[in-house]
Amino acid sequence: MEMVVEELEGGVTRVVLAGRLDVAGAAVIDLRFNTVSGSRRAVVVDLSSVSFIASMGIRTLVSGAKAVRTRGGRMVLLFPEANVEKALRTASIDMLIPIYHDRDAALAAVLV
Amino acid sequence: MSAEDGRAGARSLVLGRDLAEVGRMAAWADGFARRANLSDSVTFGLQLCLEEAVSNVIRHGIAPAERPEILVMLDAARDQVTAQIEDEGQPFDPCQFQARQRAPSLEEAESSGFGIPLMHRFATAMSYERSGSRNRLILKFDRR
Numbered sequence: 354m355e356m357v358v359e360e361l362e363g364g365v366t367r368v369v370l371a372g373r374l375d376v377a378g379a380a381v382i383d384l385r386f387n388t389v390s391g392s393r394r395a396v397v398v399d400l401s402s403v404s405f406i407a408s409m410g411i412r413t414l415v416s417g418a419k420a421v422r423t424r425g426g427r428m429v430l431l432f433p434e435a436n437v438e439k440a441l442r443t444a445s446i447d448m449l450i451p452i453y454h455d456r457d458a459a460l461a462a463v464l465v
Numbered sequence: 466m467s468a469e470d471g472r473a474g475a476r477s478l479v480l481g482r483d484l485a486e487v488g489r490m491a492a493w494a495d496g497f498a499r500r501a502n503l504s505d506s507v508t509f510g511l512q513l514c515l516e517e518a519v520s521n522v523i524r525h526g527i528a529p530a531e532r533p534e535i536l537v538m539l540d541a542a543r544d545q546v547t548a549q550i551e552d553e554g555q556p557f558d559p560c561q562f563q564a565r566q567r568a569p570s571l572e573e574a575e576s577s578g579f580g581i582p583l584m585h586r587f588a589t590a591m592s593y594e595r596s597g598s599r600n601r602l603i604l605k606f607d608r609r
Contacts (some may be wrong), residue, residue, distance in 0.1 A: 376520055377488050405509065407516045408580035415576045422571050436509040443586040444579040449571045 354378030358389055365460055366393040371402035374410025374437075383413050390417035394426025395463035398450075401432035406440050418450045427463045429453055475540040482523050482533040487516055490537060501541035507606050510587035511539075511546060514604050517580035518550045518559070526554025526600070545589070546606040551599050558593040559584065559602065 354372040361367055368389060372378055390396060398414065400406075418428040429451045433441060441447055453459035478493050480486040494515055498508040515537065522535055536551040562581040568574035584591060590605040 373491070375487065375491065375516055376484055405512060407513055407520075408577075408583060409520070411579050412576045415571075415574060418571055419574070419576070436506055440509075440513065440583060440587075443583055445567045448567065449574050 354381045356382045356385055361460070363395075363460070363464060365395045365397060365463055367397045367399060369399040369402065373405040374403050374413070375405055375407045376409045379407075379409040379413045383416075386413055386417050387420060390420040390428065391424075393421060394424050396421050396426070396428040397431050397459050397463055398428060399431045400434070400437060403434065403437055406437045408444075411441070411444055411446060414446065414450060427465065429459050429462050431456065431459045475538060477536060477538040480519065480535040480537060482526075482528060482535065484520065484523055486523070486535075487519055490515060490519060494537075494539065497539050497541070501546070503541065503546065503608065507546060507608055511548060511604075511606055514584045514588050514606075515548060515550070517584050518548075518602055518604070521557070521559065521580060522550065522552050522554060522600075526552055526557060528552060528554040541608075544608055546608060548604040548606070550602045550604075553598050554600060556595050557600060558595075560591055560593045 354370065354374060357369040359367040359369065366389065368386065370382065414430070421428045430441070431453050433452060438452060441452065451462060453462065476497055478490060480490055491512055494512055495508070498511065503511070519535060519537065532553045534552070538549040540547045559581045584604070588604040589607040592603045594601045
């Protein structure tokens, strides 16, 4: 699992994850993901290159989203692959962290 | 065994009680899925359920020191894939797990407890039995 952080215009942080967000992948990014989440107020998590997700990966996303919310901000998820999105919706994560398939809409959503 | 008709002979893997073994299992299951010509969605569901089941056993199952291993078996028939996970930990039946109600807000949401509900959704059927000192979890995945 790889994680790249980009600071976009307008104060939006784009976090690009790539690989398997399984128990091992979550362990690799957990600290850094939570550090970024705990210090940003507008976070878009790009999941387009995430091929797999399991509960520990979901846990990392939820923990991060809660950290952003604590600071009064928002996190959204962008471009999850079909099976990854099915897993997220099965766990009702879409009700906690909105899912977008449109980059501009995702950026607008975190800048509300 | 034939990749053309999607059947694959039964395969088994013995894991140690270490979360690092989950990655080894994932690679093994991926090879099985390719040989059995499983679809991406069935492979994903199989991989997800295996990870959740085995991770639960490793994290929560207390096994005798002399028999800590976890046995994973996979078999692919024309219409269905079967996964069986066995260990000698304390009895635990994930089929009895009651998913908590969906949290009304992100602030009230807990970050854990997603694994077993995911298994219920991605496996076509799930059953558990206790045989002597062994837990046996059987997962079925329809291929259509």
